[in-house]
Amino acid sequence: MKPEVPDIAVVGAGIIGVSCALALARKGFTVHVLDRQAPGLGASYGNAGHLATEQVFPIADLSIIKRLPAMLMDPLGPLRLDWQYLPRALPWFTRLLLNLRPAPYQRSVAGIRALNEASLGAWQRLLQSIDCAHLLKPDGSLLVFERPESRAALEALHARMRQQQVPVQAWDNAAIRQAAPHLSEHLQGGLFFPATGHFVDPYRIVTELVEAAKATGVRFLQRSVLDGRVQDNGVVLDTDQGPLAARRVLLACGAHSAALTTRLTGKRVPLDTERGYHLMLPAEQHRLPFAVTSLERKFIMTPMQQGLRLAGTVEFAGLKAPPMMARARQLYQLSKGLFRRDLDAQGATEWMGFRPSLPDSLPVIDRVAGGKVLLAFGHQHLGLTQAAVTAEMIGELAAPAHGSPVPMAAPYRLDRFFVGPGEAREGAR
Numbered sequence: 464m465k466p467e468v469p470d471i472a473v474v475g476a477g478i479i480g481v482s483c484a485l486a487l488a489r490k491g492f493t494v495h496v497l498d499r500q501a502p503g504l505g506a507s508y509g510n511a512g513h514l515a516t517e518q519v520f521p522i523a524d525l526s527i528i529k530r531l532p533a534m535l536m537d538p539l540g541p542l543r544l545d546w547q548y549l550p551r552a553l554p555w556f557t558r559l560l561l562n563l564r565p566a567p568y569q570r571s572v573a574g575i576r577a578l579n580e581a582s583l584g585a586w587q588r589l590l591q592s593i594d595c596a597h598l599l600k601p602d603g604s605l606l607v608f609e610r611p612e613s614r615a616a617l618e619a620l621h622a623r624m625r626q627q628q629v630p631v632q633a634w635d636n637a638a639i640r641q642a643a644p645h646l647s648e649h650l651q652g653g654l655f656f657p658a659t660g661h662f663v664d665p666y667r668i669v670t671e672l673v674e675a676a677k678a679t680g681v682r683f684l685q686r687s688v689l690d691g692r693v694q695d696n697g698v699v700l701d702t703d704q705g706p707l708a709a710r711r712v713l714l715a716c717g718a719h720s721a722a723l724t725t726r727l728t729g730k731r732v733p734l735d736t737e738r739g740y741h742l743m744l745p746a747e748q749h750r751l752p753f754a755v756t757s758l759e760r761k762f763i764m765t766p767m768q769q770g771l772r773l774a775g776t777v778e779f780a781g782l783k784a785p786p787m788m789a790r791a792r793q794l795y796q797l798s799k800g801l802f803r804r805d806l807d808a809q810g811a812t813e814w815m816g817f818r819p820s821l822p823d824s825l826p827v828i829d830r831v832a833g834g835k836v837l838l839a840f841g842h843q844h845l846g847l848t849q850a851a852v853t854a855e856m857i858g859e860l861a862a863p864a865h866g867s868p869v870p871m872a873a874p875y876r877l878d879r880f881f882v883g884p885g886e887a888r889e890g891a892r
């Protein structure tokens with residue numbers, strides 16, 4: 464019997480690939496999802512679960528230049544750059560710095576904002592459609608500060624966020640104590656973001672979406688995709704279990720998307736990874752009502768069904784270097800002093816994951832090669848936040864209503880890295 468040729472082969476079963484697969488199947492396409500491991504075990508497994516719609520600013524600002532020496536010297540600091548990885552990271556950092564010029568910076572802010580503003584609604588629609596609304600708590604999140612000298616930085620951030628219409632409230636120590644009484648009485652104050660929330664189990668979101676996708680006819684295949692090419696009648700993917708033909712492909716391999724993008728489009732996308740860590744504390748069940756981030760200590764604590772998750776930190780060391788789990792354990796040290804009583808670390812587990820990051824902080828959400836190749840990767844710190852809206856956009860790109868373009872998709876095109884603004888772009892989108 465000849466193998467079935469799906470309309471769309473999705474490569475990557477993280478939160479992005481799985482959300483897109485379901486959206487595509489609901490549009491009537493036959494969909495196969497390929498992943499080299501079980502769904503949801505990449506970055507989507509261990510993220511901080513924060514629906515971070517308030518994070519509208521790019522991953523770096525000019526202060527990164529001042530912090531570079533510390534990044535290189537302190538292996539346990541909030542930002543670490545592996546010396547050995549430095550030569551490979553340099554072109555990416557150069558692009559990152561160029562994107563800090565006013566015009567590209569503002570383009571990035573506008574692009575992130577557009578996705579984030581649509582994110583909560585898209586997630587609510589998606590979760591309701593699979594009867595899982597209870598897995599998202601839209602109860603806000605809090606950024607706290609401890610040192611009086613940090614007040615100016617917090618106020619400046621408050622002003623910048625208001626300028627971007629991010630819903631934000633300034634909270635004093637009393638307001639924090641009322642909402643989160645287990646936090647230290649020494650906190651000076653903070654910013655509360657009412658239009659944010661948290662997922663109580665990010666991995667479960669993926670598995671629930673997988674079940675919904677299967678029920679809609681999506682097939683999941685455990686295969687590693689090694690290579691691929693576009694042909695006249697579709698796409699062929701070479702996998703570790705032989706070739707697989709499809710009419711179209713969607714690349715959603717997170718931080719691992721660059722090589723296949725090059726093979727299928729001929730373009731070298733400047734994708735790198737910001738590695739991040741978590742420490743899961745199963746003995747901590749009811750310490751926080753919502754996610755809390757520390758301005759000075761630069762990490763987040765999110766209450767989840769399995770306990771309290773401490774997460775964050777950024778490490779530039781590429782996809783191959785082994786994890787430095789001392790960075791995950793360091794998160795516990797960072798939590799000390801933020802609560803009235805220290806957290807219970809009994810049974811703690813450590814994890815490292817690869818954030819997929821592009822130097823302008825925007826994902827690639829696009830349709831290229833005459834529509835045969837769809838792209839959805841590079842969501843940096845915001846992949847969970849932006850997954851549902853990305854899936855809606857990919858659904859539109861795959862089946863544009865009356866052949867019309869998706870107006871929102873323009874800032875996320877692949878060719879933004881290869882042509883200047885205003886130059887001709889591919890017609891059929």
Ligand SMILES: Cc1cc2nc3c(=O)[nH]c(=O)nc-3n(C[C@H](O)[C@H](O)[C@H](O)COP(=O)(O)OP(=O)(O)OC[C@H]3O[C@@H](n4cnc5c(N)ncnc54)[C@H](O)[C@@H]3O)c2cc1C
Pocket residue numbers: 474475476477478479480497498499500501502503504505506507508509510511512513514515686687688689715716717718719720738739740741774775815816817818819839840841842843844845846847848849
């Ligand atoms: C510590 C940490 C905290 C974070 N916190 C948050 C947060 O609070 N909120 C938020 O919105 N985001 C957060 N993020 C970011 C978010 O987790 C990512 O942006 C998101 O998970 C990316 O999803 P993805 O589906 O693109 O990639 P992944 O989840 O990594 O999935 C990619 C999949 O592709 C598969 N794959 C790759 N190459 C191949 C191949 N050649 N063949 C077959 N399969 C392949 C992999 O096995 C993997 O399953 C955090 C990330 C980290 C690391």
